[in-house]
Amino acid sequence: MDFSPHSRSRTQAIVASVLLLAWLVIAAFPFFWTVWGSFKVEADFFSRESWGNALLGTSTVRQTGSAFTLDGYRGAWIEREFWRSVINTAIVTVSVTTISLIFGTLGGYALSRSGYRYTFWILIAALVFRAMPHITLVSGYLLPFFEMNIWGVLPTAIIVLVAINQPFTLWMLHSFFLSIPKDLDESAMVDGCTRFQAFRLAIMPVMWPGVITTGLFSFLLAYNDFAVTSMLLNQDNQTMVPKINSFLGTVQTEGTIMYAVAAVVSATVPLFMLVMFFQRQIVSGLTAGAVKG
Amino acid sequence: MTHRSFFAFILPSLVAMFLFIVLPVGSVIVQSFYVEHDRVLVTVENCGPFGCQQEIRVDTAATQELKREQPLGKFNGFGTYLNRAHLAVDEVAEIVRSSGGLGEMIARIYNLPFYKALSFTLAYTFVVTPLAMLLGFGVALAVNTLPRIAKGPVIFLSLLPYIVTPLIGSLILFWMINPNGVLGATLQLIFDDPDLSLKASPTLTWITLFVYGVWHMAPFPFVVFYAGLQTLPKDTLESAMIDGANRWERIRFVVVPHLVPLATFVGLVLMMDNFRVFEPIVGFSAEANATSLSWAIYNDLNGQVDKLFGSAAATSVLTVIGVVILLIPVLIRTWRDFNRKR
Numbered sequence: 137m138d139f140s141p142h143s144r145s146r147t148q149a150i151v152a153s154v155l156l157l158a159w160l161v162i163a164a165f166p167f168f169w170t171v172w173g174s175f176k177v178e179a180d181f182f183s184r185e186s187w188g189n190a191l192l193g194t195s196t197v198r199q200t201g202s203a204f205t206l207d208g209y210r211g212a213w214i215e216r217e218f219w220r221s222v223i224n225t226a227i228v229t230v231s232v233t234t235i236s237l238i239f240g241t242l243g244g245y246a247l248s249r250s251g252y253r254y255t256f257w258i259l260i261a262a263l264v265f266r267a268m269p270h271i272t273l274v275s276g277y278l279l280p281f282f283e284m285n286i287w288g289v290l291p292t293a294i295i296v297l298v299a300i301n302q303p304f305t306l307w308m309l310h311s312f313f314l315s316i317p318k319d320l321d322e323s324a325m326v327d328g329c330t331r332f333q334a335f336r337l338a339i340m341p342v343m344w345p346g347v348i349t350t351g352l353f354s355f356l357l358a359y360n361d362f363a364v365t366s367m368l369l370n371q372d373n374q375t376m377v378p379k380i381n382s383f384l385g386t387v388q389t390e391g392t393i394m395y396a397v398a399a400v401v402s403a404t405v406p407l408f409m410l411v412m413f414f415q416r417q418i419v420s421g422l423t424a425g426a427v428k429g
Numbered sequence: 430m431t432h433r434s435f436f437a438f439i440l441p442s443l444v445a446m447f448l449f450i451v452l453p454v455g456s457v458i459v460q461s462f463y464v465e466h467d468r469v470l471v472t473v474e475n476c477g478p479f480g481c482q483q484e485i486r487v488d489t490a491a492t493q494e495l496k497r498e499q500p501l502g503k504f505n506g507f508g509t510y511l512n513r514a515h516l517a518v519d520e521v522a523e524i525v526r527s528s529g530g531l532g533e534m535i536a537r538i539y540n541l542p543f544y545k546a547l548s549f550t551l552a553y554t555f556v557v558t559p560l561a562m563l564l565g566f567g568v569a570l571a572v573n574t575l576p577r578i579a580k581g582p583v584i585f586l587s588l589l590p591y592i593v594t595p596l597i598g599s600l601i602l603f604w605m606i607n608p609n610g611v612l613g614a615t616l617q618l619i620f621d622d623p624d625l626s627l628k629a630s631p632t633l634t635w636i637t638l639f640v641y642g643v644w645h646m647a648p649f650p651f652v653v654f655y656a657g658l659q660t661l662p663k664d665t666l667e668s669a670m671i672d673g674a675n676r677w678e679r680i681r682f683v684v685v686p687h688l689v690p691l692a693t694f695v696g697l698v699l700m701m702d703n704f705r706v707f708e709p710i711v712g713f714s715a716e717a718n719a720t721s722l723s724w725a726i727y728n729d730l731n732g733q734v735d736k737l738f739g740s741a742a743a744t745s746v747l748t749v750i751g752v753v754i755l756l757i758p759v760l761i762r763t764w765r766d767f768n769r770k771r
Binding site: 298302 | 430432434436437439441445446448449450452453454455456457460500564567568570571572575581584585586587589590592593594595596597601602604605609610614615644649652653656676701704705722726727729731738742744745748749755756759760763764767
């Protein structure tokens with residue numbers, strides 16, 4: 137907040153850094169702890185004696201002969217076929233992101249270039265849809281989907297997630313297209329382009345930063361979803377998050393809770409990478425709505 | 430833009446939203462007026478060596494047949510809305526009439542499932558939203574004083590709780606506060622109480638969920654406020670310093686007013702997201718002590734034997750009404766903005 141470091145008192149600087157350090161520990165420690173613990177046996181990660189066991193792996197050494205074990209991962213990925221869910225998640229997220237962006241860029245562009253009253257009502261409807269808890273919609277899908285016999289398969293979940301994603305995508309891309317000057321496509325139209333040609337030739341080359349940012353959030357929505365995928369997919373088609381939840385229901389026997397821990401870590405790694413590579417875009421996406429209203 | 434090209438562009442998006450948002454909402458409303466069929470009962474005479482007996486049995490085949498013919502169930506009007514699992518009109522009236530004091534009345538109403546879920550949902554929304562904003566603001570102020578090179582990694586670590594899947598985030602914390610987990614064991618040591626469990630009492634469960642909520646949500650206000658701090662008017666800040674304003678006065682009179690518009694936006698988004706609180710209740714297995722509206726719908730739909738479509742639909746409609754009430758101030762503001770822009 138302060139702009140010249142020398143003008144601040146020393147104590148304030150120390151207090152600020154201590155608080156910041158505390159926040160960083162709170163924010164990040166749980167992840168590192170769980171990643172570390174996922175290579176131990178249950179008796180260490182949930183140690184009755186001391187949490188030091190989880191650090192050193194006392195029981196892990198006793199049970200497996202080494203301080204690190206891949207038992208949790210082996211159990212989750214091979215025995216419980218977590219790899220199937222990984223493939224399903226990949227299919228769902230890639231499809232949802234692609235379709236959302238195609239629909240969203242066209243719609244968002246139209247909303248940003250039209251001043252009629254109905255654009256307002258579409259945006260307002262989108263805002264209300266954005267605020268509705270997803271599970272309320274799911275309770276509307278279930279019975280019709282059972283009747284139509286399309287419950288349980290991936291395409292159903294994909295198209296539902298696309299629809300749920302649309303309000304957000306529309307808002308975000310609408311405000312992004314507003315920041316691209318109208319002159320750009322209008323002069324293309326003066327030169328004889330149709331509206332679609334103007335979009336393709338004048339707007340598309342400059343829209344990628346906004347599309348990538350929006351795409352990241354579409355990806356996150358599909359990846360993180362639990363309400364829709366847990367209710368609409370059958371056992372064979374489960375994506376990662378409902379699969380992890382189903383681990384919890386069935387794992388009672390010794391050791392298998394570590395399958396869930398390993399699966400949780402496996403599902404978190406892609407998110408780590410995402411933040412690492414796209415930090416700038418995520419930050420700009422989170423702030424976009426606030427700055428532009 | 431002409432009407433024609435406008436609708437050509439927006440058609441796919443509108444069709445998707447109409448088919449999978451508008452129609453389901455309609456379907457929810459219709460469903461909420463229906464209730465599951467009663468089982469078809471038949472009276473059979475059972476004759477044994479000791480004479481004949483009249484016996485009432487469930488006719489499974491006829492029940493199945495009825496279900497297939499009318500999957501919605503039988504019409505129930507507003508019955509589901511008013512029954513014990515939802516607005517519980519009769520029960521509330523009875524409680525109001527028979528309760529001794531206000532405290533007892535509130536305690537008894539809280540025990541009705543819908544009001545229990547509603548109170549937790551509202552408490553979560555209105556506790557987590559301001560606390561997350563305060564924490565985010567504090568972190569933003571602190572990060573802003575860091576040297577440039579440290580900012581990147583600090584923002585990276587700070588974003589993690591927000592980006593991570595809610596169910597996964599709550600599981601990670603849940604395992605740590607398990608009595609055998611690192612935090613749970615440490616808390617037992619600090620309070621010198623070997624039976625201390627955060628699942629033991631409703632209060633502790635609520636606090637745990639609130640802490641999770643703040644942890645999960647704080648990065649969002651942090652990022653927005655941090656971006657806002659980059660656009661602070663330097664002239665105003667410098668003249669405040671020349672006028673002798675100290676650090677707190679500068680925050681109070683320059684920084685906070687500058688961030689207020691951002692804060693309303695952040696508060697709105699946080700409220701929308703917190704109102705649908707659901708995954709942490711599953712992740713923390715907290716349903717005994719805390720339920721939310723979303724969780725109540727999930728629970729109705731997740732029944733192993735019968736899915737209670739009517740009950741879930743009624744809760745859904747009530748939830749959507751709640752969302753619209755929360756949104757009214759924003760809708761009015763957006764309307765004004767739109768008219769100003771045109």
